[in-house]
Amino acid sequence: MGKIISIVNQKGGVGKTTTTINLSASFAYEGRRVLLIDSDPQSNSTSGMGLIREEVTTSIYDVYAGHALIKDVIRATDYERLFIVPSIIDLLAVEVELVNKERREWVLCDALKDVRDDYDYILIDCPPSLSLLTLNCLVASNGVLIPVQCEYYALEGLSMLTRTLDMVQKTFNPYLEISGILLTMYDSRNTLSNQVVNEVKGYFGNKVYETLIPRNVTLGEAPGHGKPAMYYDRRSKGAQTYLTLAGEILEKGLG
Amino acid sequence: MGKIISIVNQKGGVGKTTTTINLSASFAYEGRRVLLIDSDPQSNSTSGMGLIREEVTTSIYDVYAGHALIKDVIRATDYERLFIVPSIIDLLAVEVELVNKERREWVLCDALKDVRDDYDYILIDCPPSLSLLTLNCLVASNGVLIPVQCEYYALEGLSMLTRTLDMVQKTFNPYLEISGILLTMYDSRNTLSNQVVNEVKGYFGNKVYETLIPRNVTLGEAPGHGKPAMYYDRRSKGAQTYLTLAGEILEKGLG
Numbered sequence: 001m002g003k004i005i006s007i008v009n010q011k012g013g014v015g016k017t018t019t020t021i022n023l024s025a026s027f028a029y030e031g032r033r034v035l036l037i038d039s040d041p042q043s044n045s046t047s048g049m050g051l052i053r054e055e056v057t058t059s060i061y062d063v064y065a066g067h068a069l070i071k072d073v074i075r076a077t078d079y080e081r082l083f084i085v086p087s088i089i090d091l092l093a094v095e096v097e098l099v100n101k102e103r104r105e106w107v108l109c110d111a112l113k114d115v116r117d118d119y120d121y122i123l124i125d126c127p128p129s130l131s132l133l134t135l136n137c138l139v140a141s142n143g144v145l146i147p148v149q150c151e152y153y154a155l156e157g158l159s160m161l162t163r164t165l166d167m168v169q170k171t172f173n174p175y176l177e178i179s180g181i182l183l184t185m186y187d188s189r190n191t192l193s194n195q196v197v198n199e200v201k202g203y204f205g206n207k208v209y210e211t212l213i214p215r216n217v218t219l220g221e222a223p224g225h226g227k228p229a230m231y232y233d234r235r236s237k238g239a240q241t242y243l244t245l246a247g248e249i250l251e252k253g254l255g
Numbered sequence: 256m257g258k259i260i261s262i263v264n265q266k267g268g269v270g271k272t273t274t275t276i277n278l279s280a281s282f283a284y285e286g287r288r289v290l291l292i293d294s295d296p297q298s299n300s301t302s303g304m305g306l307i308r309e310e311v312t313t314s315i316y317d318v319y320a321g322h323a324l325i326k327d328v329i330r331a332t333d334y335e336r337l338f339i340v341p342s343i344i345d346l347l348a349v350e351v352e353l354v355n356k357e358r359r360e361w362v363l364c365d366a367l368k369d370v371r372d373d374y375d376y377i378l379i380d381c382p383p384s385l386s387l388l389t390l391n392c393l394v395a396s397n398g399v400l401i402p403v404q405c406e407y408y409a410l411e412g413l414s415m416l417t418r419t420l421d422m423v424q425k426t427f428n429p430y431l432e433i434s435g436i437l438l439t440m441y442d443s444r445n446t447l448s449n450q451v452v453n454e455v456k457g458y459f460g461n462k463v464y465e466t467l468i469p470r471n472v473t474l475g476e477a478p479g480h481g482k483p484a485m486y487y488d489r490r491s492k493g494a495q496t497y498l499t500l501a502g503e504i505l506e507k508g509l510g
């Protein structure tokens with residue numbers, strides 16, 4: 001059975017989409033079969049993987065809205081063993097449409113039952129909020145990967161997030177665990193960066209991945225070319241570090 | 256009557272909170288009377304202004320929940336002419352609590368009627384979403400300031416945001432206009448940064464502020480000390496640029 005991991009943090013701009021795309025690509029490169037699900041109305045994972053809005057006729061929206069099975073909306077990418085379920089802006093409406101629906105927190109979980117054994121990893125890119133969309137992702141997952149930017153405000157939101165995870169574990173999904181904490185946009189010359197690394201390691205101990213993602217221009221440029229960093233500039237530090245991260249996760253047999 | 260400006264962009268981590276804090280402080284420094292409202296459950300503006308969670312007994316949550324007037328939750332800061340309405344994490348619940356409420360989009364607008372003439376500027380820090388909380392801020396405002404990070408994904412979300420603004424103008428608030436677009440985390444040596452500046456200027460013309468906020472370490476460090484950048488390191492480029500921005504806005508008589 002595949003590992004289903006939500007890439008989640010309600011703090012904005014911490015590297016959720018960048019991690020979802022580059023970790024998915026790295027797992028596929030290492031021979032795993034991967035499904036990337038974009039569950040954010042902003043659909044940055046969709047465009048970061050090279051899909052153009054006009055081409056996206058079916059998406060995760062159709063699954064949440066109940067008019068398509070997940071099998072119907074999965075599409076191949078340019079990369080071997082890497083598949084995607086794109087998102088569209090209409091997903092914004094799901095927050096309101098689901099409120100009064102039966103089993104509103106279970107829609108994605110129920111939908112994924114059909115396909116979870118077809119992939120080694122299913123990675124879900126979440127929006128920057130702790131809303132019904134994010135709740136659906138957490139209920140459907142057996143692991144969460146939390147990107148934490150090496151900045152002051154990043155620390156503030158962590159207790160809010162862990163409280164939400166506890167609630168989801170107790171009320172909906174006892175299998176949900178923290179797969180790992182990923183420190184992103186790390187700059188070794190910057191005191192604040194190092195302070196955040198120490199605080200996060202102090203708080204989460206060995207749940208923190210040893211791989212630290214550096215601030216790297218290629219990771220910012222690759223989305224404009226619709227490619228994971230390793231296919232835009234394979235030798236870049238950004239691409240190499242996500243490959244190292246994939247290796248660390250695969251080695252430890254972690255989620 | 257004071258100018259009420261929402262600092263809004265559903266893209267995360269673009270500099271909404273940093274702009275709200277530093278622009279508020281700059282307007283107050285220039286002699287204006289300013290109210291900063293933190294309408295984000297993450298409450299980064301609250302902590303960035305030095306308030307400690309335990310001290311925040313009343314907040315914007317009480318106004319949305321209907322058990323306090325805005326006058327009851329305004330508090331002074333350490334800085335002359337600068338006042339704040341703090342936020343707390345409970346604000347997360349407002350999204351669900353308001354859904355079935357009468358005039359759910361008008362709660363903040365109605366609440367601000369009492370105090371809007373007491374201030375020259377009211378700046379509202381919004382969460383990274385286009386949800387009911389953000390809708391309340393837009394309905395209550397006569398201007399919006401849109402921070403845009405000089406990164407690829409920043410361009411993607413702009414059409415989503417302008418469509419939402421059009422909807423709000425037509426359905427709720429005909430006075431709502433774009434006060435300006437602020438380019439943030441600009442790095443003149445980086446090609447992507449310059450591409451984004453050109454695209455945004457091409458798209459929004461003279462709505463784009465001439466002041467570009469550079470990527471600057473002080474703007475990242477100041478929140479950890481609970482102070483606006485100008486009171487943490489007045490000579491820093493970050494603090495100086497927000498002062499320049501305040502001057503540009505005051506000069507043009509813009510919102």
Ligand SMILES: Nc1ncnc2c1ncn2[C@@H]1O[C@H](COP(=O)(O)OP(=O)(O)OP(=O)(O)O)[C@@H](O)[C@H]1O
Binds near residue numbers: 011015216266
């Ligand atoms: N390690 C890095 N080095 C440099 N730039 C990065 C890095 N990681 C991400 N970025 C850039 O920073 C910005 C924010 O990253 P990203 O969009 O992945 O964050 P997010 O958490 O998904 O944001 P949101 O909360 O809006 O969904 C993007 O423009 C991205 O290209």
Ligand SMILES: Nc1ncnc2c1ncn2[C@@H]1O[C@H](COP(=O)(O)OP(=O)(O)OP(=O)(O)O)[C@@H](O)[C@H]1O
Binds near residue numbers: 273295381440
């Ligand atoms: N010009 C700048 N130079 C350097 N760092 C900056 C700058 N502006 C903001 N930052 C830092 O970048 C991070 C994101 O900024 P900020 O939190 O203000 O964005 P936001 O849009 O409010 O995020 P959210 O979407 O989570 O509310 C913060 O850690 C902040 O300190």
Ligand SMILES: [Mg+2]
Binds near residue numbers: 016044
């Ligand atoms: Mg994202």
Ligand SMILES: [Mg+2]
Binds near residue numbers: 299
């Ligand atoms: Mg913010």
